[in-house]
Amino acid sequence: MKAGVIGAGAWGTALAQLLASDGQSVALWALEPDVIDAINHVHENPLYLANIPLSPSIRATGAMADLGSCDLLLVVSPAQHLRSVVAQAPAGVPLVLCSKGIEAGTSLLMSEVAAQAQPTSPIAVLSGPTFAHEVAKGLPTAITLACEDRALGQRLAARIARPSFRPYLSDDVIGAEIGGAVKNVLAIACGVAEGAGLGLNARAALISRGFAEMTRFGLARGARPETLGGLSGLGDLVLTCSSTNSRNFSLGKGLGEGASAAALLANRRTVAEGAFTAPVLRDAARAAGVEMPVVEAVCALLADAAPLGAVIDALLARPLRPE
Numbered sequence: 001m002k003a004g005v006i007g008a009g010a011w012g013t014a015l016a017q018l019l020a021s022d023g024q025s026v027a028l029w030a031l032e033p034d035v036i037d038a039i040n041h042v043h044e045n046p047l048y049l050a051n052i053p054l055s056p057s058i059r060a061t062g063a064m065a066d067l068g069s070c071d072l073l074l075v076v077s078p079a080q081h082l083r084s085v086v087a088q089a090p091a092g093v094p095l096v097l098c099s100k101g102i103e104a105g106t107s108l109l110m111s112e113v114a115a116q117a118q119p120t121s122p123i124a125v126l127s128g129p130t131f132a133h134e135v136a137k138g139l140p141t142a143i144t145l146a147c148e149d150r151a152l153g154q155r156l157a158a159r160i161a162r163p164s165f166r167p168y169l170s171d172d173v174i175g176a177e178i179g180g181a182v183k184n185v186l187a188i189a190c191g192v193a194e195g196a197g198l199g200l201n202a203r204a205a206l207i208s209r210g211f212a213e214m215t216r217f218g219l220a221r222g223a224r225p226e227t228l229g230g231l232s233g234l235g236d237l238v239l240t241c242s243s244t245n246s247r248n249f250s251l252g253k254g255l256g257e258g259a260s261a262a263a264l265l266a267n268r269r270t271v272a273e274g275a276f277t278a279p280v281l282r283d284a285a286r287a288a289g290v291e292m293p294v295v296e297a298v299c300a301l302l303a304d305a306a307p308l309g310a311v312i313d314a315l316l317a318r319p320l321r322p323e
């Protein structure tokens with residue numbers, strides 16, 4: 001049987017390469033004709049995953065109908081486009097959602113969006129600490145695969161696992177999604193600390209207090225603590241908050257160096273999901289009565305609503321409280 005991947009950005013291309021690493025055929029749906037052309041003729045994706053030679057058993061296409069013979073579809077579009085691409089996908093095929101974010105306008109998680117767009121398709125979530133270029137190179141990686149249907153989860157894990165790529169099964173879909181969505185916003189905060197020269201103590205404080213915010217929000221939405229403390233939560237938070245390989249961290253670094261969010265976000269080709277998730281997450285947290293001061297601070301900077309110094313001072317001046 002053939003696997004399909006929807007979305008040929010860095011992560012979709014890396015996942016197609018992973019699936020093709022044992023020689024099986026992979027159909028990869030891409031939006032841009034030049035990406036389709038480069039993958040099929042030069043076996044590269046210079047736009048989104050440069051300098052990685054791709055397997056010739058990956059076949060790119062711009063026609064969703066070409067994924068009709070697949071028994072498994074990995075959905076890897078940016079979160080804000082997931083609804084429209086899933087609606088075009090073949091119906092009834094298991095969807096493994098690999099995007100990290102919350103939909104603007106609805107505040108829905110990706111599994112909730114996909115369930116609306118394709119009500120007959122079984123759903124799983126694949127999320128964890130996974131820089132695309134490392135997975136594409138075959139470097140060791142562990143990830144959460146969450147699926148409420150345990151038997152389906154086991155079948156999907158067996159299809160996706162490779163010698164250097166280990167999915168860990170969970171049935172906490174909501175928890176896996178909340179970790180991936182929230183960590184992107186917190187990575188922006190850690191990037192700000194780096195750009196503003198606030199030091200490594202500040203980064204560690206943001207990771208731990210940010211994790212407390214992720215946990216409060218996750219528990220309010222029904223996530224399990226062990227999921228939030230696992231690969232898709234704390235694991236991904238640590239990765240993304242530690243390196244300029246992260247687009248979210250890099251965006252924050254630019255903000256910390258004094259650039260405006262508008263300038264940093266203008267004409268970006270690659271996606272920094274945290275910029276879209278932050279205001280949706282802030283509003284959802286406020287509505288649920290969950291305090292998320294680091295997320296609020298990131299929102300203020302993304303909206304260019306307050307000077308950097310004032311945002312940092314306000315965080316430091318919060319009332320002292322028990323940990």
Ligand SMILES: NC(=O)c1ccc[n+]([C@@H]2O[C@H](COP(=O)([O-])OP(=O)(O)OC[C@H]3O[C@@H](n4cnc5c(N)ncnc54)[C@H](O)[C@@H]3O)[C@@H](O)[C@H]2O)c1
Nearest residue numbers: 008009010011012031048077079081099100131132270271
């Ligand atoms: N890059 C990573 O290392 C990585 C790892 C894990 C998860 N993710 C997640 O995967 C998702 C995709 O990220 P990426 O890094 O592959 O993307 P990317 O930034 O490399 O590329 C942007 C993608 O957006 C697509 N796009 C642009 N406009 C679109 C539209 N109107 N409709 C549909 N698609 C459109 C482009 O075709 C391209 O595939 C994100 O949610 C991201 O958080 C990324």
Ligand SMILES: O=P(O)(O)OC[C@H](O)CO
Nearest residue numbers: 128129130131246247248
């Ligand atoms: O580059 P980022 O910030 O989108 O992070 C990529 C992955 O989500 C890391 O797991």
